[in-house]
Amino acid sequence: MxxxxxxTPALLLxxxxxxxxxxxxxxxxxxxxxxxxxxCKTCKSMDAARLCMASPQGPITVSSLAEAEYFAEHGVTxxxxxxxxxxxxxxxxxxxxxxxxxxxxxxxSTENARLLAAFAGKHGHVFDLLLEIDCDGHRSGxxxxxxxxxxxxxxxxxxxxxxxxxxxHAGSAYDLAAPSPEAFAALAKQERDAAVSAAQRLxxxxxxxxxxxxxxxxxxxxxxxxTGVSEVRAGVYMFQDLVMAGLGVCRVEDxxxxxxxxVIGRRKSDGNLVVDAGxxxxxxxxxxxxxxxxxxxxxxxxxxxxxxxxxxxxxxxQEHGIIAAREGMCPPLPVxxxxxxxxxxACAAAAAFDAYHVCREREVTxxxxxxxxx
Amino acid sequence: MxxxxxxTPALLLxxxxxxxxxxxxxxxxxxxxxxxxxxCKTCKSMDAARLCMASPQGPITVSSLAEAEYFAEHGVTxxxxxxxxxxxxxxxxxxxxxxxxxxxxxxxSTENARLLAAFAGKHGHVFDLLLEIDCDGHRSGxxxxxxxxxxxxxxxxxxxxxxxxxxxHAGSAYDLAAPSPEAFAALAKQERDAAVSAAQRLxxxxxxxxxxxxxxxxxxxxxxxxTGVSEVRAGVYMFQDLVMAGLGVCRVEDxxxxxxxxVIGRRKSDGNLVVDAGxxxxxxxxxxxxxxxxxxxxxxxxxxxxxxxxxxxxxxxQEHGIIAAREGMCPPLPVxxxxxxxxxxACAAAAAFDAYHVCREREVTxxxxxxxxx
Numbered sequence: 001m002x003x004x005x006x007x008t009p010a011l012l013l014x015x016x017x018x019x020x021x022x023x024x025x026x027x028x029x030x031x032x033x034x035x036x037x038x039x040c041k042t043c044k045s046m047d048a049a050r051l052c053m054a055s056p057q058g059p060i061t062v063s064s065l066a067e068a069e070y071f072a073e074h075g076v077t078x079x080x081x082x083x084x085x086x087x088x089x090x091x092x093x094x095x096x097x098x099x100x101x102x103x104x105x106x107x108x109s110t111e112n113a114r115l116l117a118a119f120a121g122k123h124g125h126v127f128d129l130l131l132e133i134d135c136d137g138h139r140s141g142x143x144x145x146x147x148x149x150x151x152x153x154x155x156x157x158x159x160x161x162x163x164x165x166x167x168x169h170a171g172s173a174y175d176l177a178a179p180s181p182e183a184f185a186a187l188a189k190q191e192r193d194a195a196v197s198a199a200q201r202l203x204x205x206x207x208x209x210x211x212x213x214x215x216x217x218x219x220x221x222x223x224x225x226x227t228g229v230s231e232v233r234a235g236v237y238m239f240q241d242l243v244m245a246g247l248g249v250c251r252v253e254d255x256x257x258x259x260x261x262x263v264i265g266r267r268k269s270d271g272n273l274v275v276d277a278g279x280x281x282x283x284x285x286x287x288x289x290x291x292x293x294x295x296x297x298x299x300x301x302x303x304x305x306x307x308x309x310x311x312x313x314x315x316x317x318q319e320h321g322i323i324a325a326r327e328g329m330c331p332p333l334p335v336x337x338x339x340x341x342x343x344x345x346a347c348a349a350a351a352a353f354d355a356y357h358v359c360r361e362r363e364v365t366x367x368x369x370x371x372x373x374x
Numbered sequence: 375m376x377x378x379x380x381x382t383p384a385l386l387l388x389x390x391x392x393x394x395x396x397x398x399x400x401x402x403x404x405x406x407x408x409x410x411x412x413x414c415k416t417c418k419s420m421d422a423a424r425l426c427m428a429s430p431q432g433p434i435t436v437s438s439l440a441e442a443e444y445f446a447e448h449g450v451t452x453x454x455x456x457x458x459x460x461x462x463x464x465x466x467x468x469x470x471x472x473x474x475x476x477x478x479x480x481x482x483s484t485e486n487a488r489l490l491a492a493f494a495g496k497h498g499h500v501f502d503l504l505l506e507i508d509c510d511g512h513r514s515g516x517x518x519x520x521x522x523x524x525x526x527x528x529x530x531x532x533x534x535x536x537x538x539x540x541x542x543h544a545g546s547a548y549d550l551a552a553p554s555p556e557a558f559a560a561l562a563k564q565e566r567d568a569a570v571s572a573a574q575r576l577x578x579x580x581x582x583x584x585x586x587x588x589x590x591x592x593x594x595x596x597x598x599x600x601t602g603v604s605e606v607r608a609g610v611y612m613f614q615d616l617v618m619a620g621l622g623v624c625r626v627e628d629x630x631x632x633x634x635x636x637v638i639g640r641r642k643s644d645g646n647l648v649v650d651a652g653x654x655x656x657x658x659x660x661x662x663x664x665x666x667x668x669x670x671x672x673x674x675x676x677x678x679x680x681x682x683x684x685x686x687x688x689x690x691x692q693e694h695g696i697i698a699a700r701e702g703m704c705p706p707l708p709v710x711x712x713x714x715x716x717x718x719x720a721c722a723a724a725a726a727f728d729a730y731h732v733c734r735e736r737e738v739t740x741x742x743x744x745x746x747x748x
Contacts, residue, residue, distance in 0.1 A: 007748060008462070063692055086382065088382070109709060111709050115709060139648070264459070284719075318415055335485050335486045374381060
């Protein structure tokens with residue numbers, strides 16, 4: 001089947017680029033001697049996960065219990081749920097663990113540790129747990145020197161729970177004012193130092209702490225030394241997107257994901273093209289600050305994936321995208337012509353679809369389903 | 375079942391508010407003597423559509439063929455697909471029509487009219503068609519005085535196709551610099567005048583043109599005279615959202631849709647709350663220009679739906695939302711506490727979910743599935 005026959009909008013995944021992106025990070029981390037725990041929140045696909053897992057059983061990272069359940073159904077048994085666990089989700093986590101999945105859960109407060117300890121005590125269950133460390137003030141977690149870190153650990157171990165170690169994420173990598181290899185290397189060091197020093201404090205207090213988990217796609221690609229780190233997490237690296245290209249983490253031609261759409265009209269006033277991919281297909285993610293005027297909600301390629309320079313998705317309605325040229329006019333493409341849009345944010349564009357059409361050039365070679373929900 | 379027992383994030387739909395919102399527009403348009411063709415792109419739910427359709431068979435508006443097929447399966451037979459049709463979608467449209475659905479299709483160029491005429495001729499099918507009129511330069515359509523309007527109509531009628539009339543949408547209602555009842559009334563007049571004058575030109579050229587379709591939620595609520603209009607379309611009116619409240623189309627307390635989430639942590643540095651609703655649940659729609667600082671990605675209510683003044687979702691990651699206070703600190707809610715987020719854009723927040731949990735206060739009374747895809 002050729003992509004010309006796909007109903008649009010459709011989500012295309014270029015298999016050659018996907019494999020190259022996966023190989024690139026694999027080779028880098030192998031050379032640095034550190035394991036990868038791919039974050040499957042981006043792909044949400046067992047078929048894609050198979051290409052990046054070290055073994056058919058994992059390890060992987062997920063961002064929701066629905067993902068954990070989906071991957072577990074497909075035989076993955078080593079799963080880190082890397083979002084602070086809500087107490088009401090513990091029962092589902094326990095069920096997965098009782099089915100033989102080594103699911104690790106995350107928390108970052110004594111309050112949550114006590115709630116978890118109470119639940120675990122009531123049900124006679126031992127969870128595998130990670131304490132979340134804040135390495136950059138971006139989101140959540142405890143600072144490595146916070147007294148609460150040892151309190152949390154003490155609550156958990158007193159309750160007979162299995163404290164595996166610590167986890168941190170340099171989420172500020174996406175917001176760096178002046179991104180550069182040096183800036184990402186410095187941030188990767190900060191990320192590593194935070195996790196390693198937290199683990200050292202826990203070990204000094206008598207906790208084993210074998211897991212020291214760090215990662216973001218930029219710090220995974222630019223970190224120079226992962227000494228003391230047991231695993232690196234990264235997700236968007238397998239698809240890449242305009243945010244990553246804007247940060248210098250990849251080239252635009254590495255982006256494996258695109259949204260296939262069809263021209264449905266041309267505006268007479270400005271020659272802009274109207275396509276059938278709106279925000280339902282592209283998301284409203286506006287990408288990196290300051291780049292919207294260049295990249296809009298996505299850059300535009302022809303049906304073969306060749307970039308059409310100077311074009312971008314300037315506006316989106318629910319089912320309409322408006323393609324504008326930065327200078328001059330859009331090419332006068334006919335109604336019915338297909339285009340591919342490179343997404344600003346691969347995770348968000350992919351989330352709009354239930355499956356990938358995997359392709360080699362114009363040939364569709366497979367349909368890979370995605371999981372969804374929470 | 376109480377909403378306290380729902381896994382989060384979950385999409386709540388307040389049935390009383392929904393019914394009030396529907397009744398409010400129904401009463402207004404009835405008083406003005408014009409029919410409503412509700413746009414079901416917002417709800418994508420047969421259960422919600424039943425409350426706003428004039429009969430079990432419709433009429434309704436949709437924004438994708440997947441919606442048309444879904445509603446047709448549930449017995450709706452009068453459907454307007456109000457997005458310019460791509461030639462490759464004609465076959466699916468024809469199949470629906472051959473099953474007895476009066477599906478009308480939209481186009482806005484002689485080029486597309488010729489493609490449609492060629493397809494229809496080849497398959498011996500007569501489509502019901504609307505010509506899209508541009509009333510405000512917002513998106514697509516032909517200006518009412520464009521010579522191409524009569525060319526299009528001539529191409530279609532020469533090919534034996536059924537030209538039903540014209541359709542326009544004042545999409546600029548969402549972008550008005552100074553929204554007010556008067557400004558919306560003026561825009562509604564502009565919308566009506568464009569559609570009516572286009573229909574008059576077509577009639578003068580010998581086309582019957584019984585359908586004159588206009589609408590957007592703001593112009594439907596503030597238009598004062600729909601003379602010459604056969605139907606008004608509106609979609610978000612049934613749920614309402616912060617964009618509509620910001621435009622003065624509804625009050626914040628009319629918003630029927632909310633995302634139920636759970637507190638999973640508190641940041642020590644600023645006291646901000648971390649909840650388990652990120653951009654997958656709330657979308658990245660930033661709402662009306664200039665209002666992000668007040669409303670962020672959503673305003674925050676307690677579990678009963680009572681607004682917590684001054685709080686907003688200031689940041690979102692994939693599965694994390696960060697709730698910040700405009701002044702001072704967030705209330706020190708415990709881990710596990712539930713909150714409801716009022717969305718900036720109801721269409722986008724609802725699109726993240728597969729179903730509504732319909733509720734009366736804290737009681738869940740029904741689960742209403744949504745359709746999805748294209």
